Amino acid sequence: MLEFKLPDVGEGMHEGEISKWLVKEGDQVKQDQPIVEVQTDKVNAELTSPVSGVIKRLLFAEGETAHVGQTLVVIDDGSAIEVAAATAIADPPQTKVAAPIQKGLFDRALASPYIRKLAREWKIDIEKVLGTGTAGRVTEEDLRAFLAKEQAPKKEQLPKEAMPLAPKAFGIQENAQEERIPLKGVRKKIAEHLVKSVSIIPHVTHVDELEMDALKGLRDKWKAAADERGVKLTFLPFFIKALVVALKEFKTLNASIDDSTQEIVLKNYYHIGIATDTKDGLIVPVIKNADKKTIFQLSQEISEKASRAREGKLSLEEITGGTFTISNVGPIGGLYATPIINHPEVAILGLHKMEPRMVVRDWEGVIRLMMHMSLSFDHRLIDGVTAVRFTNRIKQLLENPDLLMMEMV
Template identity: 35%
Template sequence: MVREFKLPDVGEGVAEGEIVRWLVEPGDEVSEDQPVAEVETDKAVVEVPSPVDGSVKELLAEEGEVVPVGDVIITFEVEGEEPAEEEESEPEAGEPTEREGKREPTEIDGKPAVTRADAGEDRRAAGTEDEEAPTGSKRVFAPPNVRRLARELGIDVSSVEGSGPGGRISEGDVRAAAEGDEDEPEVEESEKGPRGLEEGLESAVSRSGEREGTQQSEAADRERTLAAPATRRLAEEQGVDLNAVPTDETRDGEPFVTPEAVREYAEARRAAPTDTAEAATAGAEAETGPREREEREPYRGIRRTIGRQMEHSKYTAPHVTHHDTAQVERLVDARRELKAIAEKRGVRLTYMPFVMKAIVAALKQHPYLNSSLDEESEEVVVKNYYNVGIAVATDAGLMVPVVEDVDEKGLLQLASEVNELAQKARERSISREEMQGGTFTITNFGAIGGEYATPIINHPEVAILGLGELRERPIVEEGESETPKASRGASGETASRVVPAHTLPLSLSIDHRIVDGAVAAEFTNTLVEYLENPNLLLLE
C-alpha cells in the first residue's frame, strides 16, 4: 500500500519549508520516527521524521525546493502490505490520479503536458535515472545528488567512507575519494579558533598557534566529524573538508566543528595558498570562467523573517538613539580576577554577564524601559521580570536567544547560559521557545569592530542596547599640576592630561512613544554608574 506524506506544520505560523537535504532515497527501508529530510523554515532547520515503517517509494520534491505546508513530499510502501498496482492505462475522465487530491493536467495551453511519470520514463530511457549503487552486504547512506556525482567521477559509492551522521556520504567524501586523499585530508593552515559574538566586548585577538601541530595531526587522522546541517552546507560552499578542520570541541565523544571554525580554516587557506591550492583555484576558474556581474539569492527562510520583523519594528515604533561612553577600568580588573576562577569551574566568563546584571539593576530604577505597548487595549505593560535577549550572528542571520530571569542568576550561571544559547543559535538547533519572551535586548556589534550604531528595537520591546568595542582609548583626566600656581589659568583650575583608559561605547535605541529622551539619558547614566563601579552590583 502506498502512503503519501505531506509536509507537516513544523512550527507555529510556518507556511512553507525548503527541502535542504534528503536523508533517504527511493528503495530505502525506514522505520517510524526515522528522519527522512532536513527542512528549513523561517525559524530553524528541522528534521522531518517518517510516519510509518516501510520503504521509500518516491521523493516528490528536489533539494532546494520550497514546498508549502500540506503538499505531498514523499511516498512510502508500507511494510507488511501489498504495494498498490500501478495503472498503465489512462484514468477515465473525472477519475482521480494515484495521488489523492492532486491531479496532473493532460494539457497546458492546448499542448500535451509532461507529467512527473512521463519525466521519469524519459530519464530512464535516456539512462539518467538514479541507479542503485552495488552495495553487497554493506548499507550505503547517500542522497541522490551524491550518487550522481559518484557516477560522474567513476567512483563506487559503496567504497566511500561517509563523514556525515550515521556514516552518511557527502559530495566532499566522493570528491576526496576521487582525488585519492580520503584517508589523508590536506591540512596546511593553523587553527585560529572561532571568535563568537557572545565573547562580548573583548577586542579581536588572534589565537596563538602553540597547539597547531597537534591539532593538524588530529584533524588529518579523523575519519568522522560531527557538524550541524548548516555547517556542512557552509563547508561545501567554501570547498572545505570537515575532517580537515581543526577543532577542540567534541559531541558524544566525536570531533565537532562549528561554522566559525570552517570560516577561519577557509580564510587561512585563502590567505596562504599552497601550490596545490593555487592549481585547484586556477582549475576552478578555468572551468567556471569569469564571474557574473550580478548574483541572485532567494530571499526566504530566516532571512526573510528577520527582514519583516525589522521592517515592522522600524515603521511601528518611532526610534530615537542615545549615545554615551563608560570608563570601565574597574570592570576590566574585576573580570580579569574572576576569569581564572570561572575557568576552573568550567565556565568561560566574558563581559556580557556583567553588562546584563548592570542593565537589570538600571531597569529596576527605570521600569519603563522594561515594558511594552499593548496597542489593542492602549495600555503600557510594565514587566517586573527581566528576560534579556542576546543578539547572535549566525549563517542564516541575526537570532536573539533569551536568557530568562537574569535578576535571579549569578555571573557564572549567566555566562554558561549565554554560551550555550549562542552555540545552539549558530547550529540552528535552538527552539522557538528559547527565542521568545524577552523584555530587553543587547546587541554587541563591538565584537566585530565599531563604536556606535543605531540598533533597531526588537519589537514589541521598547529598548535595545548596542555595545561598541571595549578597548583602550585616550581620555582626559583631571589632576594636580606640577606647574607653579602662578602659571595656571586665571580661574585657578588644575591642569588636565590625556591618558589611555578602557572605555565602552553605548548606543541605546528607544521607542519614543513610551520612553522620553530624558528617561533614556537617566537610564544610561545609571547603567554607566554600575559599569564603572561593578562592586555596586553586590548590593543588588
C-alpha cells in the same frame, strides 16, 4: 498510502524551506524515523515519519519552500490514502544526506521558484524540459539548452532584431560583474522581521560612553576563578546584571505593545536575548530568568548557547520569549551603531569596542579604557528622558562595579 504534510512546528509559522532530505524514494522507513529537515524562520526542525512504510514520492526538492498544509512526501504504509501532519524534533543532526527525487512519478516538474520564473519569462513550458540536475531537477542550463534547441531551426528565418537572446545572456557568465543569489532561508526571515520592526516601531537611538577600567579590574580579578570552573569570563554577564537592575527600575523598557488590543504589556520576568552571529545570519538565543543567575552561570550559558547557535542546534524555546536584547559587536569593532529593535520588544542595547582614549578628568587629560553603548528604543512608549535615565543607571552600575555587586539579587 499516507500523505505527510508540513505542520506548524511553532509560533504560527506559515512556511519552511526543505534544507535536507534524510531519505530517498524507495527507502523503507520506520515510525518516528527522521526523514527531512525543514528550516523555519525560527529554527531548524527535524520531521519524523508518523508510520512505517516505503517512501513513494518526495514532492519538494532541497532548497524549495513548502507552506503549512502542503504534502511533503507520500508514504506507502499498506493502507488507503490518509493525510498526516509531521511531528517535529528540535536540534537536527548535521549529517548531510543526499536526496534523489525521480521525475515522472508526479506531474509537476522539479524546479525552484527562480527556475520557474525564468521559464515563464523565456516562454518555456517547463514540463517539456528534461531535468539533468540533482534528483532530476530542472536547472538554468537545462532551460538554456531547451531554448537553444527550440530556436535553432528558426534562426535563419528571423531578422537579427527579432532573434531571441542567446541562452548565455540569461545567466551568470564567467567574469560577470553581477551575481544573483536567492534570498531564502534564515536570511529571508531575518529580512522580513527587520522590515516589520522598522515599519511598526518609530526608532530613536541614544548613544553614551562608559569608562571600563574598574569593571576590567573586577573581571581580571575573578578570571582565574572562572577558568578553574571551566568558564570563560567576559564582560557580557556584568552588562546583563546591570541591565536587569535598570530594567526593574524602568519597567517600560522591559515591555511590549500589543497592537491588536492597544495595550502596554509590562513584564516582571527578565529574558535577555543575546544577538549571535552565525553563518546563516543573526540568531538571538535567550537567557531565561537572567536576574536569578550568577555571573558564572550567565557566562556558562552564554558560551553554550552561542556555540549551539552557530551549529544550528538551538530549539525553538531557546530563541523565543525574550523581553530585551543585547547586540555585542565590540569584539568585531566599530565606534557605535543604531541597532534595530527585536520586535515585539521595545528596546535594544548595542555594545561597542573598548579602547584606551584620552579623556578629561578633573581638568586634566588622562587615558581611560572607554566604550560606547547605544540604546535604540520605541518612541511610542519610551520618551527620550526615560531612555537617557535608563542608560545613566546602567553606566553608574558598570563604572562602579562594587555598587553593581550590592544591587545583585
